[in-house]
Amino acid sequence: MSEALQISNLHKRFGGLIAVRDVSFSLAPGEVVGLLGPNGSGKTTVMNMISGALPCDGGTIRLGQTDITKMKPHRVAKQGVARTFQLVRPLPTLTVGENVLLSLAFGHRRHWGREARELVEEKLAFVGLAGRGDEQVSNLTYIDQKRMEMARALASEPELLLLDEWLAGLNPSELKIGIDLVQHLQGQGMTVLLVEHIMEAVRALCSRCIVMSAGEVIAEGPSAEVLAQPAVIKAYLGDDHA
Amino acid sequence: MTMKPSIAFPVAAAVLAVLAAAPLFIPDYWTGVLLGMTGYVTLATAWALFSGPTRYVSLATVAFFGVGAYVVAVLNEALPYPLVLLSAAGIGMILALAVGLSTLRLAGVYFVIFTFGLAELVRQTVSWWEVNITYTMGRYVFLPFEGRHIYWQLLALAAVTLLISWAIGRSRLGLALKAIGDDEVVAAHAGIDVTRVKLLLFVISATLITLVGAIQAPRWTYIEPSIVFNPTVSFMTLIMALLGGPMRLWGPALGAIPLFLLFEWLSVSFPDHFSIILGLLFILIVFVMPQGVLAKIDDIRKGGRA
Ligand SMILES: Nc1ncnc2c1ncn2[C@@H]1O[C@H](COP(=O)(O)OP(=O)(O)OP(=O)(O)O)[C@@H](O)[C@H]1O
Numbered sequence A: 001m002s003e004a005l006q007i008s009n010l011h012k013r014f015g016g017l018i019a020v021r022d023v024s025f026s027l028a029p030g031e032v033v034g035l036l037g038p039n040g041s042g043k044t045t046v047m048n049m050i051s052g053a054l055p056c057d058g059g060t061i062r063l064g065q066t067d068i069t070k071m072k073p074h075r076v077a078k079q080g081v082a083r084t085f086q087l088v089r090p091l092p093t094l095t096v097g098e099n100v101l102l103s104l105a106f107g108h109r110r111h112w113g114r115e116a117r118e119l120v121e122e123k124l125a126f127v128g129l130a131g132r133g134d135e136q137v138s139n140l141t142y143i144d145q146k147r148m149e150m151a152r153a154l155a156s157e158p159e160l161l162l163l164d165e166w167l168a169g170l171n172p173s174e175l176k177i178g179i180d181l182v183q184h185l186q187g188q189g190m191t192v193l194l195v196e197h198i199m200e201a202v203r204a205l206c207s208r209c210i211v212m213s214a215g216e217v218i219a220e221g222p223s224a225e226v227l228a229q230p231a232v233i234k235a236y237l238g239d240d241h242a
Numbered sequence B: 001m002t003m004k005p006s007i008a009f010p011v012a013a014a015v016l017a018v019l020a021a022a023p024l025f026i027p028d029y030w031t032g033v034l035l036g037m038t039g040y041v042t043l044a045t046a047w048a049l050f051s052g053p054t055r056y057v058s059l060a061t062v063a064f065f066g067v068g069a070y071v072v073a074v075l076n077e078a079l080p081y082p083l084v085l086l087s088a089a090g091i092g093m094i095l096a097l098a099v100g101l102s103t104l105r106l107a108g109v110y111f112v113i114f115t116f117g118l119a120e121l122v123r124q125t126v127s128w129w130e131v132n133i134t135y136t137m138g139r140y141v142f143l144p145f146e147g148r149h150i151y152w153q154l155l156a157l158a159a160v161t162l163l164i165s166w167a168i169g170r171s172r173l174g175l176a177l178k179a180i181g182d183d184e185v186v187a188a189h190a191g192i193d194v195t196r197v198k199l200l201l202f203v204i205s206a207t208l209i210t211l212v213g214a215i216q217a218p219r220w221t222y223i224e225p226s227i228v229f230n231p232t233v234s235f236m237t238l239i240m241a242l243l244g245g246p247m248r249l250w251g252p253a254l255g256a257i258p259l260f261l262l263f264e265w266l267s268v269s270f271p272d273h274f275s276i277i278l279g280l281l282f283i284l285i286v287f288v289m290p291q292g293v294l295a296k297i298d299d300i301r302k303g304g305r306a
């Protein structure tokens, strides 16, 4: 059975700093996997390499049967990879609806015209922004901007969704809504790679976790087991707590 | 500006018809003014096609404009006129492709400086070529056109340019351009081939600009590099588009009309201070209404209601 995403021996250097060292892991279709690790451990860098934003210095990335290692971001998107950004990046001159329309028009599946407008409305409704397509992005609250970014990612009907701390910065009730939303996607069979610091979310969403520290994978396995490993606790909290 | 297409098209067609008939009823001097104005309406609209949404401020306008005029000067006796225009468009397109491929990766002020340098480079190259290779200092354009013939051609080109701008604004391409102007990274991750879109628009815009130069060439009769590669053309185009608002279909045109008339008057009344006044106006527009007058009017209207 082919993996949805297979990463082998990924490497990334920034000058003298090795940000990602020999990272390998894979995601089965329909799996929601957590990518954890302390600040600066290389999680976003891995996401950036998968989505084509950063070139790899070594290793390969396969999406299903396709080698996407050297593809530019727009080609990776067309292959069916969608992402959100650690810091939300709404497009301010576009309306909320146009932000979503963008990835419908250019993403994995291409839609335009009436059909696209209906799909925009559908995606907005899914994330809880029903009927707000004509609003200016600047009117949206922080969580609504995050919702819009999710709708934009989903609009391309991706095969793989990369969420980089999508739940960060939400208050407890918003967090619950966010978790529900990802669970809903999980129910629809979406494959998700989720970078997250909020353990509550990781426990609720991820059957499996990969933990990075200083650019390397230090643990991998079922969430409950991995989160209890001394090496993981130590990486997160420092030596004193191990 | 938000007329329904069902009304806007007949209105635009009627305005076009009136403008086309105008030379039959007005003195030649005013046909000349209309001609110059239509030229700048086209330049500003074509400029904004690329530079408006992408916010890549190009000062290469006169490079393409001048190349258009020069192609006509060189070929006007060798080829039938339609082929001369076609050659000008083709050469403008190739030049735009070469420039685009080498510069669209530059960002912000580097792009501005490069395009300014490019205009100068093209002018120097043409001068050098004429002096050292062809031994001609200037060229004559012998085409049997009067002012109104040139004006009609420019009017048609202006209509085509506005139509292209309108069509792009409603298309996927228009959406892609706006997204690129906002955030190239997000645009790319949404599946847009950012480099290709920018290149395509730059080429369309530059080809139209080249054609303005080509069509206007017979007006000078005598052409030399310092005439057709005058950097003022680039700056005026830029100011006009900025004044009207480069993100709107009619913005550049509405900026071009009053400014052209103002510049006409200034260059006649204050020929010595023209450049200084141009510079001051430029600064004023950029500071007071960076989004253009149309946006300013919108703001004021919204402010009044709130
Ligand atoms: N474009 C870049 N240029 C230079 N160094 C970078 C670049 N991007 C990331 N780094 C460095 O690479 C390392 C890994 O960064 P990365 O953003 O991948 O960490 P992260 O795990 O996502 O951290 P966080 O939890 O804070 O988001 C850090 O030391 C960071 O400073």
Ligand SMILES: [Mg+2]
Binding pocket: A043, A044, A045, A086, A164
């Ligand atoms: Mg990160």
